[in-house]
Amino acid sequence: MSNNNIVPLDTYWMPFTANRQFKANPRMLSEASGMFYRSDDGREVLDGTAGLWCVNAGHGRKEIAEAVYRQLQKMDYAPPFQMGHSDAFVFADRLARIAPAGLDRIFYTGSGSESVETALKIALAYQRAIGQGTRTRLIGRERGYHGVNFGGISVGGMVSNRRAFPTLPGVDHLRHTHDPLRNIFCDGLPEYGVELADDLERLVQLHGAETIAAVIVEPVAGSTGVLLPPRGYLERLREIATRHGILLIFDEVITGFGRLGAPFAADYFGVTPDIITTAKGLTNGSIPMGAVFCGRHVHDALMVGPENAIELFHGFTYSGHPVACAAGLATLDIYENEGLLTREATVLDTWRTAIQTLRDAPFVIDIRTIGLVAGIELAPRIDAPGARAYDAFVDCFQSGLLIRTTGDTIALSPPLIVDTNHIDRIVTTIQSALSRVT
Numbered sequence: 001m002s003n004n005n006i007v008p009l010d011t012y013w014m015p016f017t018a019n020r021q022f023k024a025n026p027r028m029l030s031e032a033s034g035m036f037y038r039s040d041d042g043r044e045v046l047d048g049t050a051g052l053w054c055v056n057a058g059h060g061r062k063e064i065a066e067a068v069y070r071q072l073q074k075m076d077y078a079p080p081f082q083m084g085h086s087d088a089f090v091f092a093d094r095l096a097r098i099a100p101a102g103l104d105r106i107f108y109t110g111s112g113s114e115s116v117e118t119a120l121k122i123a124l125a126y127q128r129a130i131g132q133g134t135r136t137r138l139i140g141r142e143r144g145y146h147g148v149n150f151g152g153i154s155v156g157g158m159v160s161n162r163r164a165f166p167t168l169p170g171v172d173h174l175r176h177t178h179d180p181l182r183n184i185f186c187d188g189l190p191e192y193g194v195e196l197a198d199d200l201e202r203l204v205q206l207h208g209a210e211t212i213a214a215v216i217v218e219p220v221a222g223s224t225g226v227l228l229p230p231r232g233y234l235e236r237l238r239e240i241a242t243r244h245g246i247l248l249i250f251d252e253v254i255t256g257f258g259r260l261g262a263p264f265a266a267d268y269f270g271v272t273p274d275i276i277t278t279a280k281g282l283t284n285g286s287i288p289m290g291a292v293f294c295g296r297h298v299h300d301a302l303m304v305g306p307e308n309a310i311e312l313f314h315g316f317t318y319s320g321h322p323v324a325c326a327a328g329l330a331t332l333d334i335y336e337n338e339g340l341l342t343r344e345a346t347v348l349d350t351w352r353t354a355i356q357t358l359r360d361a362p363f364v365i366d367i368r369t370i371g372l373v374a375g376i377e378l379a380p381r382i383d384a385p386g387a388r389a390y391d392a393f394v395d396c397f398q399s400g401l402l403i404r405t406t407g408d409t410i411a412l413s414p415p416l417i418v419d420t421n422h423i424d425r426i427v428t429t430i431q432s433a434l435s436r437v438t
Helices: 019-024 062-074 086-098 112-129 150-155 194-207 233-243 265-269 296-302 322-338 345-360 387-398 420-436
Strands: 029-033 036-039 044-047 105-109 137-141 171-174 212-217 247-251 275-278 290-294 364-370 373-378 404-406 409-412
Touching: 044 420, 062 322, 086 105, 086 290, 086 322, 105 112, 105 296, 112 150, 112 212, 112 247, 112 275, 112 290, 112 296, 137 150, 137 194, 150 171, 171 194, 194 212, 194 233, 212 233, 233 247, 290 296, 345 364, 345 373, 345 420, 373 387, 387 404, 387 409, 387 420
Parallel strands: 137 171, 137 212, 212 247, 247 275
Antiparallel strands: 029 036, 036 044, 105 290, 275 290, 364 373, 373 409, 404 409
16 A cells, blocks of 8 residues: 555655656655565565665675674674774775775775765875875766765766866866767677777876876766776776876776676776775665775875874764674675676676667667666657656556666666566566657
8 A cells, every 4th residue: 555645755855856756756665675676555666776776686685684783783883083893894804805906905985975085085195195296186087977076076977967066176077988879789898989098198198197196987887878988998098097197996886796797897897997986785785885995005105104193084984884894794795605796697698688689679779788787778859858768767667667767778787686587577668668658
């Protein structure tokens, strides 16, 4: 039975939501287990988005709930400044073991946005520590998403996130990698566009390498519609950054923890950055938490001066929260025991093949897949961008499938426990929805 008539809707100001539109016809979830949500009117809803790219091991994992309960009973909170608790160190050590080689210094945050802010500050602090204090410029990329704090929206390149707020000075952007004219319906990584990485070289010539501290990119841009890097693009970006003394930051808040069939996108692409930002799958979405993985060379550059001096004036009240660490440790156990960080290639092939069958569905103008991620781009309505995808989103929800849309692109990222039956249901539900969207 629906609870909409008794839930007070007016007081909650919802994030990234058309509040008036939603509250006129709410879509409410009440339970979750495995691959499914349950709506408040009792319908089963298949989760095609892992919540919000975060519930990688599926919903309702008792192992995580029990670990959280035990920790709450034992110690609910511990201050992270000048104090510690064992799980924060144990969790960091466990994370370092699955990190790309050398990225084994972990700084805790409370979210992906906080991870990005932390990474940017660490990059600036590193350059200053090695005597490169003139390096204060940050380079992002068009159509990039790096959270909603001022640093994140400044290096980010999604217009709607930037236009309403001032951004930091001294920031520039690479061009994005989306090239539908040359890479339409490509199966795998785009063949064309590696030369776009040379934008970093162009910006070096424009601003001077001595002014640039770091460049930050998503290996796969998720929030802007699943934009894939062209073959060789990340390798070339790494080479240019190294040659000019610029730190390379990978924002892996989405791609981290098995989303591409490898622990991190850095592993998948064979390109190691200097810093990785994470969150979301870190605790399976159960408790808010983020973590920044730093190269040892970055960390050690700041470990100088008097031993009683604070090396980095930065941190959060909830850095390394004991309950979040307990959830994270339980999550890592699940990933390890079920092999979710390196999901077998057969499932990934089934996913890619099934999604590609939608290329003949109404209004589909491009499809992009990698790992357990897909972007299905729809032709926009004239004078109503985003409306067609939104209608498909509502139709799918009514039909028992949760998808995500960004602009006129349907973005899919199911929990890593997805099987063939779930994949078939996702594809057939979207196919049916698109046949009804006019």
